[in-house]
Amino acid sequence: MSWYRRTKLVLDSVRRNLNPKILPSRINPTGSSNPSPKFSGFSSIEVGLRSWTNTNRVAHNPFPSQAKRSYYVDRYQVRHFKPRGPRKWLQNPKAVWTVVLLGSGALITLYFGNLETVPYTKRTHFVLLSKSMEKRIGESQFEQIKKTYKGKVLPAIHPESIRVRLIAKDVIDALQRGLSHEHVWSDLGYGSMDSTARGSDRGVKEVGMALSEDGQETLSGMRWSKDDQILDDKWIQESRKKDSKGESAHLEGINWEVIVVNEPMVNAFCLPAGKIVVFTGLLDHFKSDAEVATVIGHEVGHAVARHVAEGITKNLWFAILQLVLYQFVMPDLVNTMSALFLRLPFSRKMEIEADYIGLLLLASAGYDPRIAPKVYEKLGKLGGDVALGEYLSTHPSGKKRSQLLAQANVMEEALMIYREVQSGRGIEGFL
Numbered sequence: 001m002s003w004y005r006r007t008k009l010v011l012d013s014v015r016r017n018l019n020p021k022i023l024p025s026r027i028n029p030t031g032s033s034n035p036s037p038k039f040s041g042f043s044s045i046e047v048g049l050r051s052w053t054n055t056n057r058v059a060h061n062p063f064p065s066q067a068k069r070s071y072y073v074d075r076y077q078v079r080h081f082k083p084r085g086p087r088k089w090l091q092n093p094k095a096v097w098t099v100v101l102l103g104s105g106a107l108i109t110l111y112f113g114n115l116e117t118v119p120y121t122k123r124t125h126f127v128l129l130s131k132s133m134e135k136r137i138g139e140s141q142f143e144q145i146k147k148t149y150k151g152k153v154l155p156a157i158h159p160e161s162i163r164v165r166l167i168a169k170d171v172i173d174a175l176q177r178g179l180s181h182e183h184v185w186s187d188l189g190y191g192s193m194d195s196t197a198r199g200s201d202r203g204v205k206e207v208g209m210a211l212s213e214d215g216q217e218t219l220s221g222m223r224w225s226k227d228d229q230i231l232d233d234k235w236i237q238e239s240r241k242k243d244s245k246g247e248s249a250h251l252e253g254i255n256w257e258v259i260v261v262n263e264p265m266v267n268a269f270c271l272p273a274g275k276i277v278v279f280t281g282l283l284d285h286f287k288s289d290a291e292v293a294t295v296i297g298h299e300v301g302h303a304v305a306r307h308v309a310e311g312i313t314k315n316l317w318f319a320i321l322q323l324v325l326y327q328f329v330m331p332d333l334v335n336t337m338s339a340l341f342l343r344l345p346f347s348r349k350m351e352i353e354a355d356y357i358g359l360l361l362l363a364s365a366g367y368d369p370r371i372a373p374k375v376y377e378k379l380g381k382l383g384g385d386v387a388l389g390e391y392l393s394t395h396p397s398g399k400k401r402s403q404l405l406a407q408a409n410v411m412e413e414a415l416m417i418y419r420e421v422q423s424g425r426g427i428e429g430f431l
Contacts, residue, residue: 111126114126114127114128116247116306117247118247118304118305118306118353119178119179119247119248119304119305119357120178120301120304120305120356120357120360121305121353121356121357123305123353125306125310126310126313127306127309127310127313128309128312128313128316129309129312129313131249131250131309134250134272134273134306134308134309135250135254135272135273136273137272137273137308138271138272138273138274138275138308139271139273139275141271141275142191142257142271142273142275142277145261145277146191146259149261149263152261152262152263153191153259153260153261153262154259154260154261154262154280156190158260160260160280160283161190161259161260163289163292164258164260164278164283164292164296165190165258167289167292167293167296168256168258168276168296170293170365170366170367171293171296171297171300171361171362171365172256172300173365174361174362174364174365174366175251175300175304175361175364177364178360178361178364179248179251189255189256189257189258190257190258190259191257191258191259191275248304250272250306251274251303251304254273254274255273255274256274256275256276257274257275257276258275258276258277258278259275259276259277259278260278260279260280260283261277261278261279261280262279262280263279263280263281264279264280264281264284265279265281265282266279266281266282266284266285266379266382266383267279267281267282268282268295268296268299269299269302270296270299270300270302270303271303271308272303272306272308272309274303276296276299276300278292278295278296282295285378285382286375286378288371289367290362290367290368290371291371291375293362293365293367294358294359294362294367294371294372294375294376295375295379296358297357297358297359297361297362297365298354298355298357298358299354299358300357300358300361301353301354301355301356301357301358301361302350302354304357305350305353305354305357307350307353307354310350311346311347311350314342314343314346315343318338318342318343321338321342322334322335322338340391340392344391344392344393344394347394347395348390348393348394348395348396351394351395351396351401352396352401352404355372355376355401355404355405356405356410358372359372359405359410359411359414360410360413360414360417362414363414363415363417363418363421364417364418364421365421366418366421366422367418368418369411369414369415369417369418370411370415372405373401373402373403373405373406374402376398376401376402376405377398377399377401377402378398379398380397380398380399380401380402381398383395383398385397385398385399
């Protein structure tokens with residue numbers, strides 16, 4: 001009788017599937033849902049079997065409420081899931097060494113590929129900014145300055161403009177002789193707001209001034225600590241003895257321009273593209289041509305040494321270091337320490353290097369270099385030097401700059417150049 005019971009169970013199951021309460025409804029094209037008037041027993045059985053099969057499949061899913069995961073089953077019927085996220089290459093020693101070697105090679109190539117030698121001092125420095133970009137920055141800043149001081153720029157035919165242009169021309173010509181390269185040098189022009197107003201370059205050059213005996217005695221009595229020196233005799237001698245050739249490609253084909261701005265501030269500067277700006281406040285305090293030439297030579301020294309480009313590169317490294325320190329130290333403290341121990345000392349070193357280059361340019365232009373220490377001492381008094389101000393300023397004190405130039409062996413070199421120029425022989429290629 002067992003076959004009878006099995007047959008009865010099958011018929012009862014079919015009868016339950018044929019019950020209209022569990023039959024699916026057919027959707028009309030109009031969107032309403034009504035029971036279908038016609039159906040067959042085979043289709044109802046098929047629906048019931050399909051529902052029963054799907055229910056069994058879901059029951060065997062080990063993760064019914066989670067997203068599908070990719071895994072494989074080993075011979076022991078153990079499921080192994082693939083790890084999420086990128087592959088941890090740090091666990092692979094070969095990959096780590098490959099990255100380290102490639103990164104080190106790229107950094108070494110970048111560093112040595114951007115090393116340059118400063119003319120005159122022969123100091124090697126790392127500069128990322130290209131020469132063309134540096135020139136564009138200088139030209140853009142020069143145009144902005146002319147717009148800022150519109151109406152205050154003296155015309156090219158003004159006596160002060162002519163005087164400053166002639167002095168600047170002497171310094172630029174000395175730079176050309178000192179570098180002793182066959183550059184394409186353009187005539188020094190006046191960057192006036194009125195391009196049609198061009199003054200004549202003819203004029204009378206003032207006789208070079210030398211320090212009096214009293215002034216020399218005053219300088220000889222000065223003393224300073226060698227611990228505070230940024231540029232000393234040893235540094236000068238070692239740098240001058242190097243055989244490396246100073247790079248001056250950034251000075252090729254440069255268009256030198258100079259303007260005089262009618263402002264009382266005692267200041268002057270030279271932008272990377274050879275754009276010189278002098279304020280009348282400087283001319284009011286320094287009456288002689290030698291004094292003005294000292295300041296202009298110093299500013300041209302910044303352009304020769306590419307201090308602007310080097311400063312941009314150094315500021316980039318300083319900013320990266322600050323970002324790292326921000327994770328461990330208060331930002332205000334990091335900014336203060338960065339300024340005191342990185343940015344300001346670097347700026348002061350650049351100023352003294354420009355003093356040295358400017359002194360050689362001054363002597364090569366035919367001006368007595370012994371006037372330079374007196375000029376810097378006077379500038380310090382005008383700027384109001386204080387005891388601790390030097391460590392909080394971008395410039396060294398005027399007294400310290402005067403002492404370095406007066407007592408360092410570089411003064412003897414500058415005097416030798418000056419005597420050669422005065423004797424009519426001159427020095428070409430003295431680098």
